[in-house]
Amino acid sequence: xxxxxxxxxxxxxxxxxxxxxxxxxxxxxxxxxxxxxxxxxxxxxxxxxxxxxxxxxxxxxxxxxxxxxxxxxxxxxxxxxxxxxxxxxxxxxxxxxxxxxxxxxxxxxxxxxxxxxxxxxxxxxxxxxxxxxxxxxxxxxxxxxxxxxxxxxxxxxxxxxxxxxxxxxxxxxxxxxxxxxxxxxxxxxxxxxxxxxxxxxxxxxxxxxxxxxxxxxxxxxxxxxxxxxxxxxxxxxxxxxxxxxxxxxxxxxxxxxxxxxxxxxxxxxxxxxxxxxxxxxxxxxxxxxxxxxxxxxxxxxxxxxxxxxxxxxxxxxxxxxxxxxxxxxxxxxxxxxxxxxxxxxxxxxxxxxxxxxxxxxxxxxxxx
Amino acid sequence: xxxxxxxxxxxxxxxxxxxxxxxxxxxxxxxxxxxxxxxxxxxxxxxxxxxxxxxxxxxxxxxxxxxxxxxxxxxxxxxxxxxxxxxxxxxxxxxxxxxxxxxxxxxxxxxxxxxxxxxxxxxxxxxxxx
Numbered sequence: 369x370x371x372x373x374x375x376x377x378x379x380x381x382x383x384x385x386x387x388x389x390x391x392x393x394x395x396x397x398x399x400x401x402x403x404x405x406x407x408x409x410x411x412x413x414x415x416x417x418x419x420x421x422x423x424x425x426x427x428x429x430x431x432x433x434x435x436x437x438x439x440x441x442x443x444x445x446x447x448x449x450x451x452x453x454x455x456x457x458x459x460x461x462x463x464x465x466x467x468x469x470x471x472x473x474x475x476x477x478x479x480x481x482x483x484x485x486x487x488x489x490x491x492x493x494x495x496x497x498x499x500x501x502x503x504x505x506x507x508x509x510x511x512x513x514x515x516x517x518x519x520x521x522x523x524x525x526x527x528x529x530x531x532x533x534x535x536x537x538x539x540x541x542x543x544x545x546x547x548x549x550x551x552x553x554x555x556x557x558x559x560x561x562x563x564x565x566x567x568x569x570x571x572x573x574x575x576x577x578x579x580x581x582x583x584x585x586x587x588x589x590x591x592x593x594x595x596x597x598x599x600x601x602x603x604x605x606x607x608x609x610x611x612x613x614x615x616x617x618x619x620x621x622x623x624x625x626x627x628x629x630x631x632x633x634x635x636x637x638x639x640x641x642x643x644x645x646x647x648x649x650x651x652x653x654x655x656x657x658x659x660x661x662x663x664x665x666x667x668x669x670x671x672x673x674x675x676x677x678x679x680x681x682x683x684x685x686x687x688x689x690x691x692x693x694x695x696x697x698x699x700x701x702x703x704x705x706x707x708x709x710x711x712x713x714x715x716x717x718x719x720x721x722x723x724x725x726x727x728x729x730x731x732x733x734x735x736x
Numbered sequence: 737x738x739x740x741x742x743x744x745x746x747x748x749x750x751x752x753x754x755x756x757x758x759x760x761x762x763x764x765x766x767x768x769x770x771x772x773x774x775x776x777x778x779x780x781x782x783x784x785x786x787x788x789x790x791x792x793x794x795x796x797x798x799x800x801x802x803x804x805x806x807x808x809x810x811x812x813x814x815x816x817x818x819x820x821x822x823x824x825x826x827x828x829x830x831x832x833x834x835x836x837x838x839x840x841x842x843x844x845x846x847x848x849x850x851x852x853x854x855x856x857x858x859x860x861x862x863x864x865x866x
Contacts, residue, residue, distance in 0.1 A: 389773075405799040406774045406825075596773070596799055662821060664777050664797050685799055686776035693777070715795070 377422035378513045378574040388594060394487030394611075396423040398595050405596035409688040412560055412601055413729075416519030417593035418581055421566070422574060425489035425509040427496065429480045437500030438472060438480060443620060443642070445633040449474040454540045454557055457628050459495060460638025464619040464645055468492050469610055471557065473542060481553075483514075485610045499637055513574025517581060518564035518593075518601075520732070525585045526565050530554065534565070539735050548580030556734065559598065561605035561727060563734045604687045606656050606696060606726040612667055613654060613682040613696050622650040622698065652679060653704040656726035657695040657712065663719035665695035665712040672711045672718060678703055681712060689729045699723075738767035738861065741832055745808065745848065746857035747790075752832065753808040753851055756839070760809055760848075763836040764796065764827065767861055772798040775827040778820040780837055785813045787840060789847050794837065796827065805837065809847040815839035 374397035383390065388399035399420065401408060411417050429438060438446040444457035451474050459467035468488045473481040484492045493507045517526055527534045531546040534554060542555040553568040569577050582590065599609070606624075608614045614623045621629065621642060629646075631639050657665060664684055671679035684695030695712070703710065706725050711718040744752040750768035754761045769775065777797040787793040787807040794805040816838050819826060827835040842848070852860065 400800070401773060404774050406776075600799060662777070663779075664802075666802065 375423070377420055378571040379420040379422060379578055382575055382578055383420065383592070386592060388592070391595070393595055394423065394485070396486055398423060399592070401594040401596045402592050405594070405600060406688050408591065408593045408597035409600050411589060411591050412519045412562055412593055412597065413689050414520070415589035415591075416517060416521040416525055416562075416564065416585060417591055417597070418578065418585070419516040419518065419593050419598055420514075420578070421516050422513040422571065423486035424514055425484040425486060425492065425507070426512045426514075426568070427482045427484065427493060428506040428508055429482060429496070429500075429503045430478060430506070431502075431504040432478055433502035434478050434480055434504075437496075437503035439633060440636050441496050441500045442470070442472060443630065443636060443638065444472070444628040445630040446472060446474075446480075447633060451476060452541055452543065454542055454555060456540075458620045458625060459492065460620065460636075460642065461616060462637055462641060464621075464638045464641030465616045466610070466614045466618055466620060466623070467495055467616060469608065469614060469625070473553070473555070487611060511571050513569050513571045513577070514566060515569070515574065515578055515581065516558055516560075516564065516566045518558045518560040518562045519590075520563065521585070521588045521590060522562070522564035523734075525581065525588065525590060526554065526567070529580060529584055537565075539733055548577055548584070550577040550580075552577065558733070559607055560601040561607075561729060561731045561733065562601075563732055599683075600685055600688055603683055603685055603694060603696065604689055604727060604729040605731060606728065608654070608696075609683060618654075618698070619645060619650075621645050622652050623654045650701055652698045653701050654682065654696060654698055655704050656724040656728060657681070657684070657697050657710065657721050658724035658728070659693035659695070659712070660720035660722055662693070663712065663714040664693050665697070665714065665719075665721065670713040671697050671699055671721075672713060673703055673709075675718075678710070687728055692728070694724065694728050695721075738765065738770060739832070740765065740767075740854050740858050740861070742854045744832070744854060745851035746854065747806060747808050747851060748860060749806040751806060751808050753848075755848070759814050759839045759841050760811070761836050761839045762808055764805070764831055765857075766831050769828045769831045769835070772796065772801065772803060774799050775824045778824045778827065778837065780816045780820065781813050783813055783816055787811060787813060787838070789844070789850070807840070808851055809840060809842050810844050811840040811842040813838050814841045
């Protein structure tokens with residue numbers, strides 16, 4: 369591991385004061401749990417939880433060349449994005465593998481914001497400024513805090529503190545406004561499968577926003593949530609995690625992200641390679657797995673069919689809301705159909721599993 | 737400081753052992769379950785299996801981690817806690833009671849004296865904390 373000291377979010381002191389268990393994550397000292405992963409997972413599904421995701425990176429991309437720049441480095445069609453809208457997308461390398469996954473916000477005609485994974489901030493910033501020089505780029509990660517409010521009570525909680533009617537903000541839409549008197553970008557997005565928001569604020573204001581949300585939500589059972597539950601929540605939705613399920617050896621088509629690859633928009637980095645893969649058909653697919661035998665499939669465990677190795681597990685755990693041992697894995701494309709019987713090799717033993725319908729847990733995001 | 741009952745013996749891998757008649761009951765300590773976090777899976781040997789002191793006899797998994805279980809003493813497994821396959825969280829709730837894991841009929845009585853006393857285990861935990 370690197371010798372560099374771990375970075376801290378603006379909420380680090382609040383986590384320590386709350387008794388969170390802190391762990392290194394992507395170069396950051398982050399809370400993995402407060403009361404316990406299962407308890408926190410259920411809090412999000414049953415009430416609402418607050419996540420400190422200030423470690424994530426934010427870039428601004430501005431100027432008359434911004435649209436063309438973003439079209440050239442992302443796979444999705446940025447021209448389709450309206451002001452006030454958010455788009456999930458991917459940066460690809462020339463050979464079609466994934467540099468990072470991200471969201472793109474259209475702030476104004478020629479102004480965009482990109483949110484990238486914490487562990488990839490430096491790599492991504494070098495990437496975009498190299499491949500899309502014509503736009504004006506600014507890395508605003510350090511001065512930007514980010515709090516996710518997720519769960520069935522998120523809308524009421526944010527609504528109570530906001531200076532506007534947040535029920536009007538549709539899924540993958542955002543608005544500017546004050547929450548608890550703090551200037552925020554209120555984004556109806558998330559990584560849990562629950563309705564909710566991600567609130568961007570100045571780093572210096574983020575602790576005040578965190579405290580206000582906690583205080584206003586306490587009576588409703590709202591609590592802070594660590595990275596442990598963030599992982600089990602996203603796993604139940606089969607949302608890919610960069611570094612686990614997708615990385616620079618996987619492409620978006622096999623990862624089930626073909627819906628954000630839009631070759632018709634024109635050229636972009638990775639387009640030719642992805643067009644070729646699409647024409648030839650993917651060799652493997654990222655699928656959901658449900659264990660039949662009692663065992664937990666973990667990242668890196670081999671997947672077998674009749675003894676033959678046919679894939680590899682990328683994420684796996686106990687799914688608290690589905691009460692099953694679940695996983696994500698790449699398997700040969702011919703074995704990706706729901707119901708296909710497979711085995712996962714757990715400590716040298718073949719454990720029965722099958723391809724599961726995903727998401728494992730029904731999504732409750734608020735679609736328009 | 738974690739709860740360390742006086743009447744048990746301990747290993748440096750955070751298992752406890754308790755003499756009950758001619759068998760020894762084994763589990764993991766309060767400190768161990770707290771470090772693991774929510775236990776969601778426990779894999780135990782079958783009754784009749786042989787276990788060897790300091791060697792792996794099973795696995796306990798939390799949401800985030802897989803940890804080996806090490807036998808405090810050698811012998812034959814005469815009983816396992818079947819409840820843990822349905823309710824692994826019992827290990828968190830009652831590590832010294834209903835969260836026990838296996839009972840072993842010792843094959844080498846001399847091994848008992850090699851185990852840590854409660855005081856030694858507490859000192860070991862105190863050292864580990866620094």
